[in-house]
Amino acid sequence: MTSMNSPELGTRARNENVILEAAEHVFACHGYRGASVQAIAEAAGLPKSNVLYYVGSKRKLYVALLERMMSRWNAMLDDISEDDDPGEVLEGFIRSKMRLTQRHPQGSRLFAAEVLQGAPFLQEYLHGELREWVRARARVFEHWADKGLMDPVDPVWLIFLIWSATQHYADFEAQILGITDKTALGESEYRSVTEFLCHVILKGCGVRSAARVGPSRDRQAIQSKETI
Amino acid sequence: MTSMNSPELGTRARNENVILEAAEHVFACHGYRGASVQAIAEAAGLPKSNVLYYVGSKRKLYVALLERMMSRWNAMLDDISEDDDPGEVLEGFIRSKMRLTQRHPQGSRLFAAEVLQGAPFLQEYLHGELREWVRARARVFEHWADKGLMDPVDPVWLIFLIWSATQHYADFEAQILGITDKTALGESEYRSVTEFLCHVILKGCGVRSAARVGPSRDRQAIQSKETI
DNA sequence: TATCGACATGACCATTTGGTCAACTCCGTT
DNA sequence: AACGGAGTTGACCAAATGGTCATGTCGATA
Numbered sequence A, B: 001m002t003s004m005n006s007p008e009l010g011t012r013a014r015n016e017n018v019i020l021e022a023a024e025h026v027f028a029c030h031g032y033r034g035a036s037v038q039a040i041a042e043a044a045g046l047p048k049s050n051v052l053y054y055v056g057s058k059r060k061l062y063v064a065l066l067e068r069m070m071s072r073w074n075a076m077l078d079d080i081s082e083d084d085d086p087g088e089v090l091e092g093f094i095r096s097k098m099r100l101t102q103r104h105p106q107g108s109r110l111f112a113a114e115v116l117q118g119a120p121f122l123q124e125y126l127h128g129e130l131r132e133w134v135r136a137r138a139r140v141f142e143h144w145a146d147k148g149l150m151d152p153v154d155p156v157w158l159i160f161l162i163w164s165a166t167q168h169y170a171d172f173e174a175q176i177l178g179i180t181d182k183t184a185l186g187e188s189e190y191r192s193v194t195e196f197l198c199h200v201i202l203k204g205c206g207v208r209s210a211a212r213v214g215p216s217r218d219r220q221a222i223q224s225k226e227t228i
Numbered sequence C: 001t002a003t004c005g006a007c008a009t010g011a012c013c014a015t016t017t018g019g020t021c022a023a024c025t026c027c028g029t030t
Numbered sequence D: 001a002a003c004g005g006a007g008t009t010g011a012c013c014a015a016a017t018g019g020t021c022a023t024g025t026c027g028a029t030a
Helices: A011-034 A037-044 A048-055 A058-076 A086-103 A105-116 A123-146 A155-171 A173-180 A187-204 A217-226 B011-034 B037-044 B048-055 B058-076 B086-103 B105-116 B123-146 B155-171 B173-180 B187-204 B217-226
Strands: none
Touching: A011 A037, A011 A048, A011 A058, A011 A105, A011 B011, A011 B105, A037 A048, A048 A058, A058 A086, A058 A105, A086 A105, A086 A123, A086 A155, A086 A187, A105 A155, A105 B011, A105 B105, A105 B155, A105 B173, A123 A155, A123 B173, A155 A173, A155 A187, A155 B105, A155 B155, A155 B173, A155 B187, A173 B105, A173 B123, A173 B155, A187 B155, A187 B187, B011 B037, B011 B048, B011 B058, B011 B105, B037 B048, B048 B058, B058 B086, B058 B105, B086 B105, B086 B123, B086 B155, B086 B187, B105 B155, B123 B155, B155 B173, B155 B187
16 A cells, blocks of 8 residues: 555545535434444445544544535635625525535535534634635625625625525425425526525625636636535 | 312322423424433423323323424414515414524424324324415415516425424524534524524515515414414 | 554443333312 | 321332343355
């Protein structure tokens, strides 16, 4: 294994991957307490002892998953400035967040389950990094409102609106499938929802939509960013 | 006890209430599997045996809580018709749903946890009653769009938008508190969020806002409805 | 061939799980 | 005073929980 860290993953990396995927699913379904190592092991197709051998403990596994999800989230974030175009920024945010939801629904649900139980493992992150990120964004939004580029809405509520509206399609997938009578949310649904959200939210905030003619430079930038 | 079913609750009713409240909290935090009868009993201040004596089993308790939450939801629902005013209806929906979130955050979280695990106990409801309710609403929205009373947005996505944006303030309370650095969401926050959502969503759908001068007939109707 | 470290896993452990049960108190009726 | 049903609860059970450990297998190096 020391001799090869080449394209083909070593045994360790391969098994850890399998375990992480399985665990993300089980934790997302049942939360931290409700998930059992046995269930994760079965989902991974490995004996329980083997799972513990790789991940150390249930707690470490859970933390590793949360960290992976937060790093995906961080990789999605842009810095923005007052000089940027409000329409482009808002639309970019909506599209990025929606893409995150689409690509990592399990991770999104894992995050939701963690927050539902009071975010015991994410207190620090929420009160630190994320809070500052939101405040920075909020300041810019307020500046835009002052300049008359958008309605003077509460910028924090606006961020939460985008967050919730996109997150919903992962967390409440079961409800959406039940109601729309589909068996899965496909590319076309995600596209349709994204367009809808861009329309309603931008218009609702009095932001003129960014020029939308085919996939723009902006959109490609987002795509390449999200390809972790 | 047979002789008195007067104002003062009997022992049974009183204890069942205590247990339901405690259980709603624990189930909302940890989901069905993650909640233990022991934890519920401690939260209720009763011995485990006593809890089981009243509710029969963990499963029955969980189902009872879901049913209570769905009945609260049903009690909130209006029938609407094409002749109603789109602004009034949309605003009424947002306000009602927000009030439900505010009054029953535990119940909202319980519902979220249930849906997160794939809604095993609510399949029937989602595919039946709720689906029909959404479809009926959607038809009316489409009719309004045809008449030019609102933008031709996908009515189902619109319903989900309202659902998610309001639900968020219960389910992600921990995140919101962490980010806004508050310790609780109070009446003023809920009011502020509600006004924000009404503004953005109505404007975003191209619906002219209903005449808003103080608490209207409409608003009082909603209030009295929600007083279960 | 012997050795070593990564990988694999069944046996096992203390604790907790949901649930049962028998014994008990308490109080209104006879 | 005797009875009976609602309420109360500790003792108990089999099963599942997270985690440890000893015993392996296997392939690369010496």
